[in-house]
Amino acid sequence: xxxxxxxxxxxxxxxxxxxxxxxxxxxxxxxxxxxxxxxxxxxxxxxxxxxxxxxxxxxxxxxxxxxxxxxxxxxxxxxxxxxxxxxxxxxxxxxxxxxxxxxxxxxxxxxxxxxxxxxxxxxxxxxxxxxxxxxxxxxxxxxxxxxxxxxxxxxxxxxxxxxxxxxxxxxxxxxxxxxxxxxxxxxxxxxxxxxxxxxxxxxxxxxxxxxxxxxxxxxxxxxxxxxxxxxxxxxxxxxxxxxxxxxxxxxxxxxxxxxxxxxxxxxxxxxxxxxxxxxxxxxxxxxxxxxxxxxxxxxxxxxxxxxxxxxxxxxxxxxxxxxxxxxxxxxxxxxxxxxxxxxxxxxxxxxxxxxxxxxxxxxxxxxxxxxxxxxxxxxxxxxxxxxxxxxxxxxxxxxxxxxxxxxxxxxxxxxxxxxxxxxxxxxxxxxxxxxxxxxxxxxxxxxxxxxx
Numbered sequence: 001x002x003x004x005x006x007x008x009x010x011x012x013x014x015x016x017x018x019x020x021x022x023x024x025x026x027x028x029x030x031x032x033x034x035x036x037x038x039x040x041x042x043x044x045x046x047x048x049x050x051x052x053x054x055x056x057x058x059x060x061x062x063x064x065x066x067x068x069x070x071x072x073x074x075x076x077x078x079x080x081x082x083x084x085x086x087x088x089x090x091x092x093x094x095x096x097x098x099x100x101x102x103x104x105x106x107x108x109x110x111x112x113x114x115x116x117x118x119x120x121x122x123x124x125x126x127x128x129x130x131x132x133x134x135x136x137x138x139x140x141x142x143x144x145x146x147x148x149x150x151x152x153x154x155x156x157x158x159x160x161x162x163x164x165x166x167x168x169x170x171x172x173x174x175x176x177x178x179x180x181x182x183x184x185x186x187x188x189x190x191x192x193x194x195x196x197x198x199x200x201x202x203x204x205x206x207x208x209x210x211x212x213x214x215x216x217x218x219x220x221x222x223x224x225x226x227x228x229x230x231x232x233x234x235x236x237x238x239x240x241x242x243x244x245x246x247x248x249x250x251x252x253x254x255x256x257x258x259x260x261x262x263x264x265x266x267x268x269x270x271x272x273x274x275x276x277x278x279x280x281x282x283x284x285x286x287x288x289x290x291x292x293x294x295x296x297x298x299x300x301x302x303x304x305x306x307x308x309x310x311x312x313x314x315x316x317x318x319x320x321x322x323x324x325x326x327x328x329x330x331x332x333x334x335x336x337x338x339x340x341x342x343x344x345x346x347x348x349x350x351x352x353x354x355x356x357x358x359x360x361x362x363x364x365x366x367x368x369x370x371x372x373x374x375x376x377x378x379x380x381x382x383x384x385x386x387x388x389x390x391x392x393x394x395x396x397x398x399x400x401x402x403x404x405x406x407x408x409x410x411x412x413x414x415x416x417x418x419x420x421x422x423x424x425x426x427x428x429x430x431x432x433x434x435x436x437x438x439x440x441x442x443x444x445x446x447x448x449x450x451x452x
Contacts, residue, residue, distance in 0.1 A: 013317040014306070019298045019325065022161070025170035027294030039181045043188040044198060055135030055195050062122045062136075063143060066111065068257060072249035073104050073151055074158040075300075079245065079386040081162025082304020089308075090226030097159045097217065098233045099242050104151035111147045115140070135195045142199035149206035156213035160220070164301050168216045172209045180205035248388035252395040259399050259425060266407070266418050274415050277357035280348045284341070284365035285372070288333050292373055295326045296380030303384030315385075319437070323377055330373035337366045364419040371423050374430025382433060387440075394432035402428040 044053045077100040084092035111118065119140045123133050153172055160168040180201050187197030232238040267278040302318035337344075345358045382391045403425035410417025 013314050014302045014321055016321070016325075018164070018302060019295070019321055022164060022166040022298040022301050023294040023325075025166035026161075026297040027291060029166075029170050029173035030290040030293055039184050043184050044195070047188070047194060049131075049194075051129065051132045051135055052194050054129075054132040055139055056198050058123070058126050058132065058136040059139035059143060059195070059199065061126065062119075062140060065122075065257065066118075067150060067154075069250065069253060070104075070107060070151055071154065071253060072246040073100055073107075073154040074161075075249050075383050076100075076242065076246040076386075076388070077155055077158030078161045078297075078300045079304050079383045079388075080242065081159050082164075082301050082384055083162075083308035083386065085163055086305035086308020087310075090224045091229055093159075093163075093224055094221065094226055094228050095232040095238070096162070097155065098228065099239055100155035100158065101152055102233060103239070103242070103246075104155050105148055108147035108151045112144055115144045119144075139195040139199045142196055143202050146203040146206040149203075149210045153206060153209050153213055156210070156217060159217070160213075161297055161301050162304060163220065163224075164305065165220070166297065166301075168213065168220075171216070172213045175212045176205045176209035179208045245386050245388040248392040249383075252388070252392045255392075255395045255399045259403055259422070262403075262407075263418060263422055267415070270415055270418070273353055273357050276349070276351070276354045277361065278415070278418075280345055280354065280358045281361060281365050283348060284337060284344070285368060288330075288369045288372060289376065291329050291333065292326055292369075292376040295322050295329065296376050298322055299377060299380030300384040303381050304386075305384075307385050318384075319381055322380065326373050326377045327370075330369040333369035334366055337362070337369070341366065361415055361419060364416075364423060368423060368426070372426045372430070374434060375426055378430060378433035378437065381437060387436075390433070390436050394429055394436070397432065398425050398428040 044056045047053070077096060081093060081096045084090075084096055119137055122140075123136060126136075127133075153176070157169040157172060160166070183201035183204055184198060187193040187201055191197065193200070263278070263282075264275075267275045299318065299322040302322065303315055306312075306314035306318050341362045342359055345355055345362065349355055349358070379391065382388070403421055406424045407418060407421035410420050413420070
């Protein structure tokens with residue numbers, strides 16, 4: 001970003017209302033996701049064969065893994081779009097959306113074409129009883145057809161966030177989840193379907209969300225008048241910036257997923273009681289992320305717009321504003337876990353041994369919000385500034401140089417050592433991104449050059 005007086009003639013600085021206009025809808029969107037999982041569990045959990053419940057759990061795990069890996073379509077599109085929006089480049093807004101949709105469609109076709117080997121490998125890795133695996137395969141073979149809709153929704157959600165519009169993503173999320181819940185009940189409870197009904201409900205729901213998102217996109221394009229430039233959509237070289245950002249985000253996401261999977265695997269090695277207790281405690285971490293991610297989404301949009309405007313002053317103000325509220329929220333989560341942590345554990349499980357074990361390690365979850373808040377917030381900052389390479393490098397360093405050695409050295413302390421390594425991993429990400437952010441701000445080079 002240019003230094004000197006670039007920020008002196010900047011447009012109005014981001015205000016609280018600008019942040020909350022994005023954060024609140026995204027927090028509500030995040031809250032709707034676990035509700036859907038509860039309904040899926042509820043409808044299959046009341047069927048006469050427990051294999052149905054296990055099959056849906058396995059199938060959902062496979063698609064969660066696949067779609068988390070593809071989430072770069074959402075994250076990268078937000079940063080690119082926010083910068084084009086800040087620069088008032090309406091042609092660029094069209095290119096950002098078009099490129100994301102085209103890449104998403106190509107990836108979805110690849111997933112559908114490779115569905116048989118993906119299914120075989122995934123089920124073999126996860127394991128399970130033959131009957132459960134057979135139902136999981138049935139679920140997979142139906143839900144894989146949601147891939148084009150799901151990935152298109154990622155692109156649309158990212159695009160609208162880049163436009164500082166979180167209401168449309170909320171409408172998309174609500175349409176998907178409400179449609180899915182209603183169809184779960186219709187197909188399974190009323191029509192007597194089993195895992196096929198749950199999978200079909202998910203497929204239809206994704207396309208319902210796509211219809212809503214596409215309708216709003218058409219209206220938004222009319223407001224932001226511009227031209228579709230075919231060379232930006234058909235020339236592979238035009239995708240260089242897109243792939244530069246998103247390939248790094250993909251690697252970063254894979255490293256994060258490895259760390260989470262490693263925690264689960266090591267929990268299992270510590271015994272079934274610790275595994276169950278840690279699964280309960282991980283819900284605290286998910287709950288924290290639901291709240292703080294909404295503020296991180298606001299940071300993505302506000303920082304991206306400031307970078308597009310080439311206003312260092314607006315960028316710093318956006319970071320400080322979202323960081324202040326993130327810290328307030330994190331402190332609130334900490335107090336909430338101190339007061340209600342044991343009640344939450346008791347609500348999530350009625351097995352006395354699991355409750356007692358989870359309470360033993362609850363202090364790690366009480367400490368987690370104030371440790372994790374930094375990396376959640378700075379993820380949003382770096383996405384908005386399209387500094388994907390730095391995100392990747394810090395994530396790899398935190399995983400390979402911090403987390404794994406810390407876990408290895410802390411093994412004598414058992415589960416305490418595992419949680420210590422995990423929180424050190426989260427802290428390392430936050431500290432690393434904060435240091436680089438401060439260096440770039442001081443040097444005045446944190447800007448739209450995506451190659452850095």
